[in-house]
Amino acid sequence: MSVVMIGVDPHKASHTAVALDDRESALGRVRVRASGMQTEQLLSWAAQWPKRAWAIEGAWGLGYLLAQQLAGAGERVVDVQPKLAARVRLLNTSSVNKNDPNDARSVATVALRSHDLPQVSVEDHAAVLKVWVRRRRDLAQARNRIVNQLHAVLCELVAGGFAGEISAPQAEALLAMIAPTSAAGLARKALGDELVDDLRRLDRQSREVHKRLAGLVAASRTTTTEIFGVGPVVAATVVGNTGDVTRFATADRFAAYTGTAPIEVSSGPQKTFRLSRRGNRQLNHAIHIAAVTQIRNRHTSGRAFYDRKIAEGKSPKMALRALKRRISDTLYNAMIADARRAAREEPGRATGNDSDSSAAGSHP
Numbered sequence: 001m002s003v004v005m006i007g008v009d010p011h012k013a014s015h016t017a018v019a020l021d022d023r024e025s026a027l028g029r030v031r032v033r034a035s036g037m038q039t040e041q042l043l044s045w046a047a048q049w050p051k052r053a054w055a056i057e058g059a060w061g062l063g064y065l066l067a068q069q070l071a072g073a074g075e076r077v078v079d080v081q082p083k084l085a086a087r088v089r090l091l092n093t094s095s096v097n098k099n100d101p102n103d104a105r106s107v108a109t110v111a112l113r114s115h116d117l118p119q120v121s122v123e124d125h126a127a128v129l130k131v132w133v134r135r136r137r138d139l140a141q142a143r144n145r146i147v148n149q150l151h152a153v154l155c156e157l158v159a160g161g162f163a164g165e166i167s168a169p170q171a172e173a174l175l176a177m178i179a180p181t182s183a184a185g186l187a188r189k190a191l192g193d194e195l196v197d198d199l200r201r202l203d204r205q206s207r208e209v210h211k212r213l214a215g216l217v218a219a220s221r222t223t224t225t226e227i228f229g230v231g232p233v234v235a236a237t238v239v240g241n242t243g244d245v246t247r248f249a250t251a252d253r254f255a256a257y258t259g260t261a262p263i264e265v266s267s268g269p270q271k272t273f274r275l276s277r278r279g280n281r282q283l284n285h286a287i288h289i290a291a292v293t294q295i296r297n298r299h300t301s302g303r304a305f306y307d308r309k310i311a312e313g314k315s316p317k318m319a320l321r322a323l324k325r326r327i328s329d330t331l332y333n334a335m336i337a338d339a340r341r342a343a344r345e346e347p348g349r350a351t352g353n354d355s356d357s358s359a360a361g362s363h364p
Contacts, residue, residue, distance in 0.1 A: 007108025
């Protein structure tokens with residue numbers, strides 16, 4: 001008996017599932033309410049097909065919780081990007097309306113026709129790192145807003161305001177020297193005091209999150225921190241946003257995901273490449289930090305690589321991009337090695353990729 005593919009169109013309030021056989025003929029469909037019983041209801045309905053697989057549209061987005069629940073129940077689950085399902089629906093020669101059952105059928109069709117869709121696995125330490133990396137990013141954004149508000153208030157209290165980056169102790173000392181006489185001036189100073197308190201709180205929370213990240217990175221036993229310029233925050237960002245690194249068959253595919261692989265825009269015999277703005281921008285930013293750190297330290301091999309590119313006639317920006325790609329390859333090799341080591345230590349855990357990558361080399 002062939003495997004039955006069950007496509008799921010997830011929504012906030014409900015999920016619609018359609019089962020297809022290997023000839024893309026519909027075998028059944030069901031709609032369940034998004035609740036604590038959603039997984040049990042779907043599994044009960046799907047029990048009629050012992051050999052089955054699930055294809056969920058946006059398994060890392062709106063369908064995240066359902067995908068994790070099914071994977072945790074031992075089901076095989078693959079992720080289907082919404083744009084792929086939309087293309088199948090668009091190219092369908094019959095008249096197909098846009099509704100949940102048809103969307104779910106398109107998702108299942110994509111899964112039947114594609115053999116390289118990423119498989120969803122139960123979350124591990126990478127998901128935990130991603131949670132706290134996001135928390136750190138949110139705190140940094142909140143701090144920037146508070147600092148901007150504080151600068152605006154100080155400009156209304158002191159001629160010229162405060163030049164440069166300001167810290168909570170500096171702002172507190174400056175406000176202590178101000179003695180406004182008007183009601184508006186007193187209100188602005190009171191607001192400044194509150195903003196300083198908010199800034200202290202955010203700084204304290206950021207330090208706590210940084211300590212937590214450092215502990216989690218150490219517990220994950222990732223070897224990415226052995227790369228110069230990759231500290232706990234950068235390592236947590238890379239591992240957390242990468243997730244299961246074995247879903248990338250080669251370092252080239254990982255580089256495309258990080259946005260460090262150039263995009264070809266050739267026409268005719270002329271070969272032309274341009275900077276990629278695609279990929280995961282958090283990953284790209286983390287790699288950028290590591291690259292800049294290496295360039296600033298002249299004793300690193302990364303700086304030597306950068307200097308060689310400059311000597312070859314590359315511009316500083318082009319040399320930086322080349323170094324970022326080199327770091328991306330090195331990170332990929334380190335995470336692949338970590339995944340293989342974990343698979344050896346935990347029998348039965350598949351790495352998903354046993355091929356050796358030749359794109360990296362030694363650590364920058």
